Amino acid sequence: EEVLVVVGGGYRTKGKHGDLSRSPVLFRMPGRSFFRLSSGMVAMLPFGPVPTAYDHEYFFSEYRSQYGRTYIEDIPSIAEVGARRLRDIRRARKRRGREIGDVSLLDIGCAFGAFLLAVSRCGWKGHGCDVSREAVEYTASEFGVPTTHLDIMGASEEDLERLGEFDVVTLWYVIEHVPRLDPLLERIRGLVKPGGTLAISTPNMAGVSGRRNLSRFLGKGPADHFTIWSPRSARRVLSATGFRVLGVRSTGHHPERFALGGLTRNRLLHGVLHVWSRIARRGDTFEIIAERL
Secondary structure (H helix, E strand, O other): OOOEEEEEEEEOEEEEEEEEEEEEEEEEEEEEEEEEEOOOOOOEEEEOOOOOOOOOOHHOOOOOOOOOOOOOOHHHHHHHHHHHHHHHHHHHHHHOOOOOOOOOOEEEEOOOHHHHHHHOOOOOOOEEEEHHHHHHHOOOOOOOHEEOOOOOOOOHHHHHHHOOEEEEEEEEEOOHHHHOOHHHHHHHHEEEEEEEEEEEEEEEEHHHHHHOOHHHHHHOOOOOEEEEEEEEHHHHHHOOOOEEEEEEEOOOHHHHHOOOOHOOOOHHHHHHHHHHHHHHOOOEEEEEEEEEE
């Protein structure tokens, strides 16, 4: 059985990372409750439909309401972050004696291809997949990167075999959106070559906002975040799935969502907090690089 698997309108609540029926409730709010699993992971149990339409509205109007611009307008800055992420991945692979030249990479949840643009610029062979047909068509036409319109959890075994195996698989702010965590990780593992690299980014409940007020951190998060991670729980969960964690990077803050009493709305103070939290590993988001055993 898996954590948070929709079954006939209900939920199975037991999985390899913990059992909700025996887990303490951290926080309740209208429509959802949060539980801490034995792995340290926090799971969200919704009571009713969860909005999961990753369509044109999601990448344009909803994205603009959070960041002040559409995803398309934000591609240059996202690609710049992508170039830094690729440098981290290259360093991790080099330390492990892995190939860093002719590398194949699959970006799951590629959206409109900002990260894949950085991948193509560095000379790697990128491939993207996403549940949005509009997004994968845009990525293929604008950046010339192969893409597949695919829901990893809804894909058949034949679909996954056609994708093949990759030297690197990435999920940037994707994994928390999938309720079926156990089977997702198993499918991801099957897409990573033995000795290959997995890179994930996700919100960090052990960051400064979560430590200051975990209930507020959880309540301010999107309604479609089914799992909430920390570096410690990520190590445990990935280890149980056959991965060895190679490195963790504490990243940024989300002042629109996790403002600390208005502190991070001040640009100067936000910059100071960002530098401090990077050094102290207290960012509200983090990235983790792991190797398939």
